[in-house]
Amino acid sequence: MISSDLPTPTFLLDLARLRTNLETAARIRAEANCKILLATKAFALPAAFPFMRDYLDGTTASGEHEANLGAEAFGKEVHVYSPAYTEDEVQRLTQVAQHIYFNSAEQLARFAPIARAAGAKVGLRVNPGYSNATLGGDLYNPCAPGSRFGEVAAKLDEVDWAGVDIFHVHALCESLHEGSVGLIEHVAEQFAPYIEQVSTVNFGGGHFINKPGYDVDALIDAIKAFKARFGVDAVLEPGAGLVVNTGELHASVLALHWNETDLAILDASASTHMPDVLEVPYRPDIVGAGEAGEKAHTYTLGGKTCMTGDVIGTYSFDTPLQPGNRLIFTDQMHYSFVKTNTFNGTPLANLAMRHEDGRIELLSEFGYGEFRRRLGR
Numbered sequence: 001m002i003s004s005d006l007p008t009p010t011f012l013l014d015l016a017r018l019r020t021n022l023e024t025a026a027r028i029r030a031e032a033n034c035k036i037l038l039a040t041k042a043f044a045l046p047a048a049f050p051f052m053r054d055y056l057d058g059t060t061a062s063g064e065h066e067a068n069l070g071a072e073a074f075g076k077e078v079h080v081y082s083p084a085y086t087e088d089e090v091q092r093l094t095q096v097a098q099h100i101y102f103n104s105a106e107q108l109a110r111f112a113p114i115a116r117a118a119g120a121k122v123g124l125r126v127n128p129g130y131s132n133a134t135l136g137g138d139l140y141n142p143c144a145p146g147s148r149f150g151e152v153a154a155k156l157d158e159v160d161w162a163g164v165d166i167f168h169v170h171a172l173c174e175s176l177h178e179g180s181v182g183l184i185e186h187v188a189e190q191f192a193p194y195i196e197q198v199s200t201v202n203f204g205g206g207h208f209i210n211k212p213g214y215d216v217d218a219l220i221d222a223i224k225a226f227k228a229r230f231g232v233d234a235v236l237e238p239g240a241g242l243v244v245n246t247g248e249l250h251a252s253v254l255a256l257h258w259n260e261t262d263l264a265i266l267d268a269s270a271s272t273h274m275p276d277v278l279e280v281p282y283r284p285d286i287v288g289a290g291e292a293g294e295k296a297h298t299y300t301l302g303g304k305t306c307m308t309g310d311v312i313g314t315y316s317f318d319t320p321l322q323p324g325n326r327l328i329f330t331d332q333m334h335y336s337f338v339k340t341n342t343f344n345g346t347p348l349a350n351l352a353m354r355h356e357d358g359r360i361e362l363l364s365e366f367g368y369g370e371f372r373r374r375l376g377r
Contacts, residue, residue, distance in 0.1 A: 006250050006360065008326065009268040009349035011337045013247040015051060016356045021210040021242055022055035028209065028216060029057070032223035034234040037079055039205045040066045042239025042334045046073040047353060047363050052242075060205075060237040061097070064089055071096035079202075079237070081125060081168065083148055085111055094118035101125055101168050101202075104151050105159050112163050123166030123202065124159065125150040126194075130186045131171045132179025132206075139279065140173040142204075153190070161197040166235075172206025174240060177215040180207045181222040188226055195230050202235040209241040240334035247333040248287075249273060249349060253325040254304060262299045264321050269303025271310045272346040274332070275339050283313040287328040290316045297321070305344045342371045 006012065025036045035057040044066065058077030059070030067080040080093055081101035090111045093100055100115040101123035102108040112122045127150030131143040138144035149170070151159070169187055172179045183203060187195070195201060208214055223234050251268030270277040277284060292298050295316035303310040312329075340348050348366035355361065 006352060006362070007350055008250050008252040009266075009273055009347075010250045010352050010362075011247060011332055011349050012250055012352045012354055012360070013045060013048060013243075013333055014354045015048070016354075017246040018048065018051065018243065019356070021244065021246060022052060024210050024216060025238075025242060026055045028220060028223075028236070029055075032220045032234065033227065034223050034236060035077075037077070037235065037237040038074070038242060039237045039239030040070060040338075042205070042338065043243045044069060044338050045351065045353075045363075047351075047361075049074045056242075057235075064093060067093055067097045079123075079235075081123070081170075087111065087114065090114045094120055099123060099166065101166065103149065105155055108159065108164070116163065121165040121200070122163060123168045123200075124164050125168040125170065126156065126191065127152050128169045128171050128183065128187055128190065129153060130183055130190075131173075132175045132182055142173075143171050156191075156194055159194075161194060164198055166200045166202055167191065167195055167198045168202040168204065170204025170206070170237075172204065174208045174211070175206050176208060176211060176213055177218040180219050184222040184226050188229060192230075195232060198232065200233040200235060201226070201230070202237065205237045205239050205241070207236055207238050207241050208244065209238060210244045211241070243333040245331050247331075249284075249329040249332040249336065251327045251329065253321050253323055253327065255323060256299075256321060262297070264299045264301050265304050266301055266312070266327065267304065268312070268327075268329070268349065269305050269310055269346055270312045271303060271305055271307050272341050272343050273303070273349045274312065274329070274336055275341070276335055277312055278309065284329045284332065286315055287330060288317070289327075292316055301327075303346070305346055307343070342374060345371050347371070 029036050037058050037060040038056050039060050041062040059074045060079040061067035063082050067078050070078040078097040079099040080097045083103045099121045103125050115122050131141050142149045171183055251266045253264050254267055255265045257263040292314040295318050297320050298316040300314045301312045351363040353361050
């Protein structure tokens with residue numbers, strides 16, 4: 001199957017580009033002597049896990065189902081964090097996760113004994129009061145005022161650190177090296193008495209290690225300096241940073257319309273296939289397209305749902321659009337297909353991989369059955 005034969009809409013992962021990104025992670029692991037985990041909240045494609053396995057130490061989950069997926073499909077270390085657990089959930093997690101992180105001193109006191117009795121390492125997430133989140137303002141800032149994520153510094157003296165193995169912070173979102181290094185240095189200066197009581201520090205995700213302009217050497221040097229000072233192990237858990245610019249969303253023009261401006265209606269939707277377009281918000285790039293008015297023909301693109309705001313953005317093209325034209329939205333591997341939905345009965349976008357020999361493998365055939373399954377009996 002070649003790209004033009006793909007049904008649309010389809011998310012297409014390029015394994016050659018993914019390998020290049022994974023080699024960055026492998027270099028950081030080797031030179032900084034740290035662990036790197038895949039955050040499955042950002043990218044969860046089991047068909048790609050065997051390809052990724054040799055480059056990473058395992059997966060980090062945001063809940064029980066992702067932890068199960070990591071154990072089942074990735075097969076290395078499984079770390080899991082959630083803002084809150086039930087006792088039954090912790091009991092089940094001990095069957096699949098070797099590292100369980102708690103959000104507060106209260107959750108730690110209630111459930112850490114269960115995790116420890118099962119042989120799991122115990123972590124506490126701390127709100128470091130620092131952030132370099134570069135996307136979406138407070139929407140994606142874990143340290144925003146009133147955030148529910150992590151124990152606050154003022155309560156850390158109440159923690160029984162003898163029962164904590166891992167000091168965990170997550171404060172970044174699509175941050176370049178200034179954010180990564182800044183977080184590491186901030187943690188070292190502000191939390192040294194607690195770090196001296198644990199064996200591992202997990203610096204969370206949001207490290208955009210494959211984004212152009214990211215100084216990988218600066219990150220490596222910061223991790224090495226931190227480890228030398230405290231004698232602890234270090235962990236990073238990027239998601240988007242591992243898969244940035246590794247794939248696209250292929251879509252088709254269904255119809256043209258006019259209402260004070262030229263409009264094109266696509267089979268890809270912001271509200272169902274690219275929800276971050278509306279939530280962040282942001283405007284994804286399209287191969288061969290320009291800004292509004294830059295090229296000869298400008299169109300506002302939207303999906304076919306009944307949501308008035310289902311608008312992807314305004315773009316210009318060298319030639320007029322026609323029904324059946326294919327459009328390729330770039331950089332769509334992180335936080336897109338993991339968040340898709342079937343609002344209005346819109347079909348889920350299919351999933352596919354381009355192998356390094358150029359062969360394209362279709363991984364799904366979503367249709368009415370998937371829509372119906374989600375609605376129960």
